[in-house]
Amino acid sequence: MNASNHLAMKKRVLQLLLLSGAGFILSAQTATAQVSFTGQIRTRTELRHGQGSLPAKDAKPNFFTNQRTRLNLGYTTDRLRFLISAQEVRVWGSDQSTISNLEGSKLFLHQAWGELILSDSSSIKVDNLSIKAGRQEIMYDDSRLLGNLDWLQQARRHDAVILKFSNKGWQADLGFAFNQNHGQDTPGKSGNIYQSIPAAPVAPGTNGIGMMYKSMQYGYFARNATFGRLSLLLFKDDFQKTQVQDGVLQYTEGVNSRVTLGGALFSKLSDNLRVNAAAYYQGNDDRLGNTLEAYNLTLDAAYTYGKLTTNPGFDWLSGNGKDTSGNVNHRFDPLYGTPHKFWGFMDYFYVADAFGTDGNPTRSPGLVDYFIRNRYVASDKLSASVDLHAFYAANSFAEGEVSPLRAGGAGRRLATEADLVLQYGLFKNVSMEAGYAIIFATDKLDILKAPATDKQNHGQWAYLMLNLTPDFLAKTEKGKQ
Template sequence: MKRNLLTTLFLSGASFILLQHTASAQLSVTGQLRTRTELRDGQGSLPAEDAKASVFTNQRTRLNLGYNTSRYRFLVSVQDVRVWGADQSTISNLEGSKLFMHQAWGEMILSDSTTINVDNLSVKAGRQEIVYDDARLLGNLDWLQQARRHDAIVLKFSNKGWAADAGFAFNQNHGKDTPGKNGNVYNGTPPAPVVPGTNGIGMMYKSMQYLYLARTTKFGKVNALLFKDDFQKTQTIAGVTTPAEGVNSRITVGGALFATITDALKLNAAAYYQGNNDRFGNTLDAYNLTADAAYSYNKLTINPGFDFLSGNNTTKQGTVNHRFDPLYGTPHKFWGYMDYFYVADPFGVDGNAGRSPGLVDYFIRNRYKASDKLQFTLDLHEFYAANKIADSELSPTGKAATTRRLGTELDVVANYSIFKNVAIEAGYATLFATDNLNLLKAPATTKQERGQWAYLMLNFTPDFLAR
């Protein structure tokens, strides 16, 4: 009886403290459970002639704990990602942990009315998502169940429509200073079957530094980005490649405009240049251009535009790499839901991303908001190579391509909010490919001319302290 009374008193006290925090909007406890059942029949790469479609369900389970005061902010986000049935009922020690820290950061606020009188001046350190604007080059890749995060420190400033962020990261495999484990050498390529990155880069950066500037007005937003990521050099001895001293540095610079012309018309444009060296140390000279317009009429929004990502003339080998890499953004959002370009699966002659001819994407995205709960999207993409496509010893015809056309993709999505914090989403995508696309997706063997993919997703996003 005494133990029960103490337990009751403890729980009552904890509940009282929790409610007090909630009332002052300091403590937040939210979560997510997102299941996605997929049918894949050529998602990511064209299916082989005798391939059969696969069906599976993957799940993300996430718990977020946040705490805000006038002097600091704090967030811990833990998530578990797995495919249903991948674990035995009793997990062996060889299975490994799928529970990992998605975010864990603290943000120290340096500005208030008694110090520097600006909207915000703060320092944010720890594991965090880095997302800017439309997530083209820097995004959290939320579509992927694992998502993306960085171990970094970011100095953040904003005041009266101006914003400036400076970010820094330095990666290491361990914290030891022992023979054979030099603290200056970083192995950024994890062992198989883990696939590093989502843009075919195959290696995590050793360090990165960036500066982001933005100005927001009633007419829209304009920004500029300077981003440098450094990759550990490698050496090959007796056929074995290992990390070596020094880094190869890649520099990306550019900006974007998000303009509101009228309530019904918006225009977006961006231009970025990549130079210095790629991760292998080759001279880099690449660029990305994009523009689109969005016109809304009643419940319908029509959004035509184009993307141009430079690439290499794959009919001949050169010493300069012209392949533009979309850094750490969200390829799934821009270049088709089938994920044929700039994801983990290589896009280039014989599957060599270094021999990628780049990409031109002419698209028209359509959104129809039937109600506050129901929305439909219909996207159409027409893909071309940005440069000449070489022949290949693995090509079914053994001949060079006569055109640059890669194929046509159609994406259809329906999203319905069942009630607050619970939504269901269904999608279907199909791609009609040319022989060129078969050639550029590894392995370049005889494949079907069409790929398709469908999914059904249930998304719970509870706010545990909401009243």
């Protein structure tokens, strides 16, 4: 079957699924059941000239429009929660949970999960005890380490099962995933060696990690109280071991396990002042089997005065220094979070594009980001934000082996970035957003991105986004939703 016929078949399956699913769910609706049928069309027209990496001297701006289209069917009863947004037959892990633009421009299943409610008023007397299984978004806290990456049109999802508990302000979740390339037990396809997804040149995961996890397990624990929210995360992801034979990467038996442990505090000191802090440690092994010792520290404060909120702070992510001969890796990887939210809208750091000496992520010097975010809410419909970042390397780093140093480079300062966003709600379920971002780079930043013979010292990016999120079952008033 060729690619066009395969895509046409998947579209027909999706249409049948949505029609039959909607009919079944609506016919099954009872007094105690809740049905949702929502959608989204999000178009984003972009002008890119150095978004993600500094442009070459002779590079021309890139102009295009991309679109996300979603249909979501939900069904909730006392014992079951259910959500599906598309249909395909697949084995868990057979396509990537990624932030790469090279994989995702296709029809695919974003979410399809069921959640069994185990708690009720007569037996298990807690606010919630449930098991959620299937393809799902996993989000905690501010989405720093685990988030749905909704800004990217493909977004992020995981194939997992989660045991969820909450009661009187306490929360505890236990999550598990096990990825496999296929579900067959035939000659040549037996065993549990996971060959990641997909093949080069697409790099799954964050920060150019280059492979999808084989399995993962985590525990998330949190407490809500008058002071705010305190959380603890223990996360382990396992990567299939690899070896290079005759210049070819091969996957072998066993896994290298990475462990991330830490916590976050989101405090409310007054109606106008909030202080947030987080600290995380990564240890055990990196995906290549090297000893891993890495850290992430962050602190920020947000003060609201009338319609204006200002939010200064800093992020510190450890990295590797000039000495690259050792087997200890100090590069912190922000797991499966939302880099676009934290380290500049230009996406130069900790996104799929590699960040390290000569574009080698294993030689990343880490990052220190001093920022101040400002948001002005003019009305219920209109808001504006201006974010400023000053980026520095957390360590001194080796000069490039391919990219030459331009004259004038000194110190660890990498770049200064400004991000501007204007949001306007046209009416219910329809909004528009316009943004502009610009980065001014020092000569040092050349060394940490993919090599090029001669680059410009700044990059720009502008976009205009229209977001429609209809609720097809909502009651209308005088012909308007």
